[in-house]
Amino acid sequence: MGKRKAEAQLDADVAEDEAPAPAPVQKAADTTPAWHNKEKVLLLSSRGITHRHRHLMLDLIQLLPHCKKDAKLDTKTDKGVISEVADMKGCGNVVFFEARKKQDLYLWLAKTPEGPSVKFLALNVHTMAELKLSGNHLKGSRPLLSFHAAFDEQPHLQLLKEMLTHMFATPKRHSKSKPFHDHVVTFSIADNRVWLRNYQIVSEAVKKGAAAQDGMSLVEVGPRVCLQPIKIFAGSFGGPVLYENPAYVSPNKIRAAVKKQNAGKYATKVKARSKRKQHVAANPAPRDELAGVFRNT
Structure with missing residues (x-):
């Protein structure tokens, strides 16, 4: 019996070896389109930023699903370290919030590591939580960018349009x-x-009437911000100046002018008071003969 089992097992092994190999299973072709645009934006701030400016930064993070955020940096002297952080994060664009005196906000847009870069003064900042508008779009959806026709009239505005497009345009088929x-x-x-x-x-x-048509309307969501361009640099956070805004006035100069104006008002008030005293001393009022009639009664 043992010999027959051994012969049967041997015949089965030979038949298995001589059998043709099964045809390989063909996998379905991957029809998912490739993700070609790998643009990433690094978004970070300096120390001393206020709560309003921090909420604005959080609103921009929600609008930019292709951005990466980083910790606060102390960059009062050298901003070259921001380009190094962007290189480590694999980002080619940087949005940097620079706070000064806990009241002024300067917004930097930069292409790293070669530039160019733009420095703005952020004014009229209103966050989404503050406005409480009725609009509410889906988080992570790709935006449509709309630019004013004036962006095509001057060279520096054309450069600003290109940089804003790189920062705010979410890449097609981005994973997030x-x-x-x-x-x-x-x-x-x-x-x-x-x-x-x-x-x-x-x-x-x-x-x-009897027909129905689909209409489109726009409802504001927020945030709101006004950006006043100051300078455009050829490099990343520095280098030769390509454009300088002649109408820009520093907030420090504006505050100094207001203080000087208030000081002028106080000096005018003191001068008028002293002039009144001199007038009263030089022109005394005549003595009233009936002033003491009822004092002794």
Whole structure:
């Protein structure tokens, strides 16, 4: 019996060796489109930033799913370290919030490591939590960028348009973005400043007679910020100056002028008081003969 089992097992092994190999299973072709644009934005701030400016930074983080945030930096003397941090994070764009005197906010947009870079003064800052607007778009959706026609009129505005596009345009098919558009980020030029607004796209059915048409409307979401350009540098956070805004006035000079004006008001008031005293001393009032009639009664 043992011999027969051994012969049967041997015949089975030979048949298995001579059998043709099974055809390889063909995997389904991956139809997912490739993600070509690898643009990333590093978003960070300096020390001394206020709560309002910090909330603005958090609002921008929600608008930019392709951004990376980092800890606060102490960069009062050398801003070259920001380019090194961007290199370690694998980011080619930087949005840097620089706080001064716990009241002024300077916003830097830079291409690292070669530049260019733009320095703005941020004014009229209003966050989404502060405005409480009715708009509410989906987090991570790709925005439509809308630029004012004035951006194409001057060379420095054309450069600003290109840099804003690199910062705020979410790459197509990004892993953290949603594959549709439901909000518009607008950049307008007024008073030599860039005004940023964010609107939700709302679809509305409009009935006209028997036919129904789909209409679109915009509802503001926020945040709001006004950016006054100061200088455009050829390098990253420095280098030769390509453009300088002649209408820019430092906030320190504005505060100094206000203090000087208030000091002038006080000096005028003191001068008028002393002049009144001199007038009273030089022109004494005549003595009233009836002034002491009722004192002794």
